[in-house]
Amino acid sequence: MPPPPARKLVTALDIGSSKVSALIAEPTENGELKILGTGQRESRGVRRGFVADMERTEATIREAVEQAERIAGINVDDAYVGYSAGGLASTVASVEVEIGGARIEQDDIDQLLSVGKESIDPQGKMILHAMPALYTLDGLQGVKKPLGLHAEKLAVDIHVVSAEPSPIRNLDLCVRSAHLGVSAIVASPVAAGKACLSEEERELGVALVELGGGVTNVSVFAGGMLVGLKSLQTGGIDITDDIASAFGTRRVEAERMKCFYGSATTSPRDNHDMIELAPIAGGEDGTEASRITRAQLIAVIRQRLEQLTGEIATALKELGFSGPFGRQVVLTGGGSELKGIADYAQGVLGRAVRIGRPKMPGLPEAHSGPAFTTLAGLAQFAASKELDLRQLGGAETTVPKSDGGNIVQRLIAAFRTQY
Structure with missing residues (x-):
């Protein structure tokens, strides 16, 4: 058997x-x-x-x-x-082949992807992803499945993410x-x-901000793919350290205070709510536990958030996420669990902000x-099992040349004109 x-x-x-x-x-x-x-x-x-x-x-x-x-x-x-x-870097490159008006076969698509792989130029980085995204037929952008259609020219956008080796x-x-x-x-x-992003969000244009422990990653999706990202060396750990330093307590106690009492928004009761504060020495030297108001805690948190959201706004602008296209921001990561952070970020960034949670049953x-x-x-x-051009062979320590221009707005506009 x-x-x-x-x-x-x-x-x-x-x-x-x-x-x-x-x-x-x-x-x-x-x-x-x-x-x-x-x-x-x-x-x-x-x-x-x-x-x-x-x-x-x-x-x-x-x-x-x-x-x-x-x-x-x-x-x-x-x-x-x-x-x-x-050190993460995102690039979108475009490649094109002549079809001559014929019906597009799988061999034509394979040839296009092979050309795309060969167009990658070495720049000393290691590729993590090299995935074909939207196709273009004779200038018609945003085509997902070109197989069986007729065209004079067939092009594809290739999304590449690379990092320091x-x-x-x-x-x-x-x-x-x-x-x-x-x-x-x-x-x-x-x-x-x-x-945490829907397919429609990724196509219409959305910014994803991952508030991690030590790093905040700001990325922009358009036309169904990630088209730009920046890493900020600030995260939830910095807020915890600020609390520990400001009130002379241990990091573990500062983290507990942040999670249970912390908030990004203020309320009239904050000056009346008292928080027991355990000293670093833990009472061993005779020091008694002191108390602070919730307003004092929130003031420390908001000072760091002001710096972080300012950096996020700058990153979004540099990534081209602005104007009528840059409307939706999704916060995720452990730092986004801070109470009131979506409302705070929405007020600072001037964009609709929601908290992104994993959409995975079970x-x-x-x-x-x-x-x-x-x-x-x-x-x-x-x-x-997404298609990756690295599966076609070739060097892994390469990145492609960008096609230039504002890729974010080009892809968003291309998708919207199809519907």
């Missing part, structure tokens, strides 16, 4: 500055993912998204994956790993040292966008918040 076929499993591993989380899922016949197990550990050895301590990071990865394996009752061999550190190699080494293979390293904005309640958007997106990315 032949052995039963091996189960097709998907393992996601999100290695962040504040936590390391793992998820094991199994694709079902209807295309959804069945969650088998999840695991989480406090991050040790990662700073601002970069591996700073190999041994501690490796141990944390192993613990998080083992927890997920115990719950799932199965061992896994490899994982899709998220990368959220700085050394941090990627360090992350890869940590995962492999934890006895886990690396199926792919996925840029955090790509994964998060798949988990997620445990503890892993269904914005902090786990990237984790869910990694699993969805793994199950989607």
